[in-house]
Structure formats: structure tokens, C-alpha cells
Amino acid sequence: MPRLDTLGLPSLTPSVLASFAAHGILSVEDFLVSENTLKLDETRSEAQRQAILDLVDYLEQQSWGFRTTWRMRQELKARGQQYLPTGCESLDKLLEGGLREGTVTELVGGSSSGKTQVCMQVAANVSCGCRAMVGYVDTCHSFSATRLSHMLGGLVGGRDASQRRAGAADEIGEAMKSVLHYSIFDIFAMLSLLNQIHINLCAQVQVGEQPKTLRLLIVDCASSVIAPILGGTQGHALMVSMGIILKKLALENHLAVLITNHTVGGEGGQPKPALGETWKAIPNVRLHFVRDWDSNLCHVSVMKHATMSCNRQTAFRITRTGLKPAF
Amino acid sequence: MDVEEWVMGHETAQSMLRRIGPLTIAVAPLVPALQRIVNLHGRHVLEVAGASGSAKSEFLLQAAVKCVLPKQGFGGWEGSVVWFDLDGHFDVLRLERLLQAHIHDYEATRQRHEEEGGEHEDEMEDGEEVLKACMERVYYTRCYSSLEFLSALKSSRNQLLRAQSYGKAVRILVVDSIAAFYWLDRAAPSNGGGSSGKLGLSLQGVMQAVVRELKELRNLSHPTGLLVMVSKCNIYSSNFTDGNDRFGGIQKENAEEDSTHEKDFKRLGQQQREFMPAVWQEFVTHRLLLKSQVADNNETLFTAEWLRPALLTIDEFTVHDGGFRLTTR
Numbered sequence: 001m002p003r004l005d006t007l008g009l010p011s012l013t014p015s016v017l018a019s020f021a022a023h024g025i026l027s028v029e030d031f032l033v034s035e036n037t038l039k040l041d042e043t044r045s046e047a048q049r050q051a052i053l054d055l056v057d058y059l060e061q062q063s064w065g066f067r068t069t070w071r072m073r074q075e076l077k078a079r080g081q082q083y084l085p086t087g088c089e090s091l092d093k094l095l096e097g098g099l100r101e102g103t104v105t106e107l108v109g110g111s112s113s114g115k116t117q118v119c120m121q122v123a124a125n126v127s128c129g130c131r132a133m134v135g136y137v138d139t140c141h142s143f144s145a146t147r148l149s150h151m152l153g154g155l156v157g158g159r160d161a162s163q164r165r166a167g168a169a170d171e172i173g174e175a176m177k178s179v180l181h182y183s184i185f186d187i188f189a190m191l192s193l194l195n196q197i198h199i200n201l202c203a204q205v206q207v208g209e210q211p212k213t214l215r216l217l218i219v220d221c222a223s224s225v226i227a228p229i230l231g232g233t234q235g236h237a238l239m240v241s242m243g244i245i246l247k248k249l250a251l252e253n254h255l256a257v258l259i260t261n262h263t264v265g266g267e268g269g270q271p272k273p274a275l276g277e278t279w280k281a282i283p284n285v286r287l288h289f290v291r292d293w294d295s296n297l298c299h300v301s302v303m304k305h306a307t308m309s310c311n312r313q314t315a316f317r318i319t320r321t322g323l324k325p326a327f
Numbered sequence: 328m329d330v331e332e333w334v335m336g337h338e339t340a341q342s343m344l345r346r347i348g349p350l351t352i353a354v355a356p357l358v359p360a361l362q363r364i365v366n367l368h369g370r371h372v373l374e375v376a377g378a379s380g381s382a383k384s385e386f387l388l389q390a391a392v393k394c395v396l397p398k399q400g401f402g403g404w405e406g407s408v409v410w411f412d413l414d415g416h417f418d419v420l421r422l423e424r425l426l427q428a429h430i431h432d433y434e435a436t437r438q439r440h441e442e443e444g445g446e447h448e449d450e451m452e453d454g455e456e457v458l459k460a461c462m463e464r465v466y467y468t469r470c471y472s473s474l475e476f477l478s479a480l481k482s483s484r485n486q487l488l489r490a491q492s493y494g495k496a497v498r499i500l501v502v503d504s505i506a507a508f509y510w511l512d513r514a515a516p517s518n519g520g521g522s523s524g525k526l527g528l529s530l531q532g533v534m535q536a537v538v539r540e541l542k543e544l545r546n547l548s549h550p551t552g553l554l555v556m557v558s559k560c561n562i563y564s565s566n567f568t569d570g571n572d573r574f575g576g577i578q579k580e581n582a583e584e585d586s587t588h589e590k591d592f593k594r595l596g597q598q599q600r601e602f603m604p605a606v607w608q609e610f611v612t613h614r615l616l617l618k619s620q621v622a623d624n625n626e627t628l629f630t631a632e633w634l635r636p637a638l639l640t641i642d643e644f645t646v647h648d649g650g651f652r653l654t655t656r
Contacts, residue, residue, distance in 0.1 A: 060482035237514035
């Protein structure tokens with residue numbers, strides 16, 4: 001944070017600055033953390049009091065600021081659509097419309113329980129149905145462009161190229177172009193990518209070729225870059241940093257963020273989400289996936305949700321052209 | 328000063344009660360689970376602890392709703408709330424839905440009252456107007472790091488003064504959740520921050536500064552004071568919560584025989600998990616522990632237990648659209 005003498009506030013005269021410096025307060029950071037800051041009592045001179053008040057005003061301008069919740073509600077109403085449909089009927093029903101913009105949704109499940117299939121289905125549906133850009137961060141080589149094109153084919157209609165109506169191939173191509181795929185294999189590259197996306201979105205830099213907006217960010221799978229670094233303060237700090245930047249992307253850039261997490265053995269052999277207690281607080285919504293191999297159904301249950309009761313369930317079937325409701 | 332005057336003391340208990348009484352009463356039944364602590368007032372700091380998904384944010388939201396609702400007809404405090412969102416879980420639509428539920432209840436009772444031939448006392452307020460007024464009294468800010476949090480705390484001074492000038496003083500300050508940047512602050516070098524001889528941005532230094540700012544803000548809100556309510560999510564996993572959730576049914580059966588022993592055991596477990604610096608722990612005056620478990624009918628059941636002051640009773644409640652509902656056992 002900047003030094004006090006570089007702020008250019010008129011009330012920070014050399015004499016006031018000197019009196020602050022005598023208390024060891026040289027920068028804005030010192031002003032925030034220092035013990036001697038700076039009660040507005042009678043011992044202060046008029047100039048010092050004014051300087052402190054001006055500094056508080058400066059902080060208010062620099063920070064996110066205070067908003068009334070009424071204003072937030074009006075902004076939310078003005079922005080319009082909030083839910084991105086997943087393209088899987090039973091999931092949309094479970095989530096009352098789909099993935100919500102401004103939230104982080106986490107899919108938890110063991111290996112091959114259907115998490116990546118859902119990620120790709122949502123990517124297909126948002127790129128095709130909502131005509132928006134999708135960021136797909138792939139950390140374990142599980143993304144398949146062929147599979148995505150099959151799913152897009154299912155959305156556009158027709159099982160094979162011969163059955164499709166005219167123009168369908170263009171539509172598929174157009175949608176494929178709006179899915180941006182990133183291969184990332186460690187936490188530092190991940191943090192730098194996510195921060196870069198945030199900065200680009202804030203500066204309204206166009207992503208990709210078309211003038212479309214990025215509305216969905218998928219990280220599949222988030223836990224595989226975090227799990228190796230856990231075990232110690234530094235590792236946890238990196239994990240929290242990644243959680244914070246994901247939330248920032250959701251809240252400040254109005255993205256729907258979809259991440260996946262694997263499971264580890266908990267007490268009594270019961271599988272539980274990996275990454276521990278701290279990570280639990282980061283997603284807004286958490287869905288649990290279990291695959292039943294006899295019936296080939298994926299069972300989904302709500303583990304955590306901000307606005308609706310948990311323990312509700314649904315199921316879907318994975319087919320060539322996408323995810324279909326089980327019933 | 329003559330001897331008699333000196334012996335008499337500064338004031339009688341009755342005059343003191345008359346002086347401070349109006350400031351401390353009627354604060355209690357914010358949220359059903361709070362009803363056991365009747366004297367919560369503007370110099371208290373309530374910490375709501377619990378694992379993720381134990382309705383901590385919901386609890387704080389209910390208190391905020393109670394605080395902003397009008398006195399007339401709704402039984403609120405008609406005050407303002409400052410909300411510091413540190414983990415990004417605040418949902419403005421949920422706040423709206425809660426307020427709507429209260430307004431609907433109010434309108435329904437008014438209608439029933441009129442149908443029964445009651446007097447039409449005064450102009451019925453428009454629901455939308457009430458909603459707008461209430462939502463305009465909740466000031467919200469969002470922070471992504473401890474420095475942002477500290478600078479928001481500093482600048483909330485202006486917000487408090489502004490609310491006071493409207494005649495709707497800030498009565499509750501909410502921090503959700505206080506441990507959001509715990510790992511980041513712990514990882515920061517403890518003597519960093521450039522200048523020598525200071526705690527800088529270590530966990531200790533940040534929490535000291537936070538407590539100092541909160542005290543300052545409380546002094547600013549004289550005479551009503553400022554009720555500080557924070558949530559604290561568990562950082563460390565516990566053997567207790569998970570085990571209790573799964574064997575909740577079995578525990579309930581044995582509850583009568585060894586409840587005291589078991590509770591002491593559990594409380595000990597809770598204390599061992601306390602991770603915040605001492606300066607924060609000393610600042611907290613009340614602590615409530617929330618837990619969630621799955622009941623038989625597939626509904627999520629929440630429990631609230633007072634750890635400070637330690638009470639032996641545990642309240643059970645469920646969460647509905649209109650708020651918390653206590654379940655009677």
C-alpha cells in the first residue's frame with residue numbers, strides 16, 4: 001500500500017507527516033495496523049484530526065465501499081438472467097434452474113462418478129444455448145473435444161451428421177469455438193491464470209475471437225492442483241488464495257463457477273470431500289455424485305446449498321449425446 | 328464533599344436502572360436460539376461457531392432482519408446493520424425473502440384483525456415501502472483480504488455517522504466470517520510490513536487491529552452501543568461433529584443418563600479446537616455453537632448450544648423460508 005506522502009492529500013502537511021512518522025506510521029498499511037493509530041481525542045491537534053478523517057475518506061474511496069442491500073437488489077434485477085441451465089433436465093430441476101451466476105458450485109464424487117461429464121455437458125449447453133464464452137481449466141487431461149462435439153450434436157439435434165438439419169454443423173462449430181480450454185497442472189500457474197482472467201474481465205478485454213461474454217468458468221478438477229501442496233500453513237494459504245480468486249471471479253465478474261473435487265476416505269470408510277474443513281466453506285453449492293454401476297445411473301444429492309434444503313436427490317444417465325434424466 | 332454524600336455512592340441502584348434500563352432491554356429475542364440469553368446488549372460480542380453448513384450465516388441474517396424491521400407492528404428495532412462479508416456467502420435475495428415473509432405475516436394479521444371488526448388504527452404501510460426502507464438500512468461491504476477488511480472497518484466510521492444522522496443508528500455489526508483469512512494471515516511473515524518492531528500483518532497483528540477498530544466503533548455508537556455478531560467457521564476438522572452426526576440417534580437415547588458428562592467432554596473438545604489468537608478470544612463475550620444433522624424425516628435439524636456462558640440445554644431448530652423454527656422435544 002502507498003506511502004502517506006505520495007497520496008497527495010492536502011491535509012497531510014509536512015508537520016502532520018512528521019508527527020505520524022514519529023509513531024512509526026509511514027504508509028497506509030501502517031495507518032491500518034499500527035497500535036498508535038490514532039484516536040480522535042482531545043490530545044490531537046486540529047490538523048492531525050483533519051488528516052485522520054481525510055485518510056478514512058481516502059480508504060472509503062479505495063475500498064469496495066458500502067452499498068445498501070436495496071441498491072444491490074436493484075442491480076441484480078437490472079442485470080437479468082441469473083441461472084445458466086446445465087443441459088441436464090434432472091440437474092436443472094434439482095438446482096431450480098441451473099448454475100447460478102455469482103456463485104461457486106462444487107461437484108464432489110469418486111473417480112468416474114460423472115463429474116467431468118457434467119462439466120462438459122454444462123460447457124456444451126452454455127456455449128450453444130446461451131451463446132456465451134466458457135472457460136474450461138483442465139488439470140487432469142480429462143477434457144475431450146470429441147466428447148464435447150458429441151454432446152453439442154445432441155443439443156443441436158440428430159445423432160449423426162446425416163440426420164442433422166442444414167446449418168447444424170455451423171452451429172456446432174460456432175459453439176466449439178467459444179469453449180476456451182486451458183491445461184494447467186500446478187497451483188501457481190492456476191493462480192496466475194485465474195488472476196489474469198479476472199484482470200481481463202475487469203478491463204473488458206475481449207476473450208477469444210467473437211464478441212461474446214464469458215459467463216461460465218469450469219475448473220476440472222480443482223482438488224488435483226491443491227491436494228499436493230496441502231499440509232502446512234503455506235499450502236493452506238495457497239488453497240485459500242485460490243478459493244478467494246474463484247469467489248472474486250464469481251462475485252465481481254458475475255461468472256458461474258463450476259469446480260470439481262474428489263473424495264477421500266473419512267471416518268469409518270465413508271467417503272468425504274477432499275481438501276478438509278477450510279475448503280468446505282468456499283463453495284456456495286456442493287453436489288455429491290455416486291455412480292451405480294448396475295443400473296448405470298449417476299445419483300446426485302445436494303450436500304450444501306445457501307437457499308434451499310439439502311438432502312434432495314436426483315439421478316441421470318450418461319448417453320452418447322449427453323446426460324439424460326433417469327426417469 | 329461531606330461524609331454523608333461520600334457514603335451514599337454515586338447513584339442508587341434504582342436510578343442507575345432507570346438510566347441504563349432502556350438501553351439494554353428488548354434486545355433479547357432476536358433469533359429463537361438467542362432467547363436463553365436475555366441481556367444481550369450493545370457492549371457484547373457474540374461469536375457463532377460451527378462447521379460449514381450449520382446455518383451460521385442464516386443465523387446472522389435473521390438477527391439483521393430483526394434489527395432493521397420497523398418497531399410499529401413488526402416488533403423490530405428499526406435500526407441499521409453493517410454487514411462485512413468476508414467469505415462471499417451473502418445472498419441479497421435470501422434477505423429479501425426473509426423480509427417478505429415477515430411483511431406477509433404482518434399483512435395477514437392486520438387483515439384478520441380488520442375482518443374481526445377491529446379498529447382501523449392507522450394507515451397500513453405498503454409492503455414494498457417497508458421492504459425498501461428495511462433493505463436500505465442494511466449496509467453491505469465485501470472484503471477479499473485482511474487489509475481490505477481493516478480499511479473497511481476504518482471507513483465504516485463514516486457509515487455509522489451517516490446512519491446516526493438519519494436517526495437510524497447502527498445497532499448490529501456483522502462479520503461473516505472472522506476466520507476467512509486465517510491461513511493467509513498465518514502464512515504472512517510475523518515481522519513483515521517493512522517498518523521494524525511491529526507485528527505488521529501477522530495473524531496476531533491483524534486481530535489486534537480488528538479488535539481495536541471494533542472497540543472504537545462501539546465507542547462511536549454511544550449510547551446504544553454496538554452489538555458485534557461474528558461467525559467463525561471451523562478451520563480444523565473435528566472427530567466430534569462427524570461422529571455426532573452419524574450417531575445422533577443413538578446419542579439421543581442415552582442423553583438422559585450421561586448428558587452432563589458427555590457435554591463436558593464435548594466442550595473440552597471444542598476448546599481444544601479454538602484457534603483464534605487470545606486477543607480475539609478475550610474480546611468475545613458470548614459464544615454459540617451450531618451443528619447440523621440429518622433427522623429421520625430427511626429434514627436437516629440444527630442444534631444450538633451456548634458455550635459461553637455455558638448452559639446445559641441445547642435448542643433444536645429447523646430452517647424454513649420465514650426463518651428459524653424451534654422444535655419441541
